[in-house]
């Protein structure tokens with residue numbers, strides 16, 4: 001596995017291009033939408049028709065080790081969802097696994113070179129907002145890039161203008177029109193009562209948050225906290241892709257020193273299992289409207 005955080009781990013345009021060209025040569029599908037599946041949400045890919053599946057290890061240039069976190073499969077799935085060509089990442093690369101930010105976001109630039117226009121990112125997250133319930137779906141309207149504050153931004157290093165400009169705008173990262181479509185679709189699909197809209201904060205992980213950290217994040221205006229998504233969104237926006245983000249609230253963070261509750265990955269996967277059908281229904285009914 002590559003050492004994290006060195007700017008020499010940056011990839012060249014030609015490397016991304018080689019991966020994209022290999023994929024274009026191995027599938028007839030020309031997806032306009034890419035879906036990055038979060039913990040336990042890989043089932044989305046199973047909904048695709050006419051699937052072509054590529055284990056990450058088989059794709060030239062793709063980050064080398066298949067994703068090792070339980071709940072993440074580690075393959076790229078091309079197919080049709082509600083008649084639309086899509087590509088799904090079943091399993092993503094996490095910074096806490098030791099991948100550099102450039103590797104974490106490698107697939108996003110490949111998607112761009114495949115001709116993708118819209119990226120849907122999903123994740124499992126802890127609820128910080130007291131009015132959120134376990135099982136709620138939060139439409140991401142903004143993010144706090146905490147690793148970015150600490151110098152871990154995937155755009156650090158040489159800027160290749162073939163992807164985007166040096167100083168990309170992030171105030172419009174989560175597409176307003178797509179958010180309106182999600183709200184409308186959630187109403188139609190009976191998910192309106194548990195759809196929230198809020199701010200996602202990324203921490204590097206892999207530790208869950210301390211009580212003091214949770215209180216801090218609440219004060220900063222974050223509604224959910226997780227260990228992914230933001231790097232992919234930053235790189236997607238840099239190359240002009242439209243972004244839609246969905247967080248599944250899989251647990252409520254602990255903010256009380258007397259609480260006996262403890263954050264754990266099993267609870268996260270259990271909740272995802274319970275709500276995975278709803279997330280899938282929401283996304284698949286959304287696709288034809290994009």
Ligand SMILES: *[C@@H]1O[C@H](CO)[C@@H](O)[C@H](O)[C@H]1NC(C)=O
Pocket residue numbers: 129130131132196197198221223
């Ligand atoms: C929590 O979410 C609710 C519902 O979206 C929102 O009205 C409220 O402002 C949020 N609370 C905080 C403290 O941000």
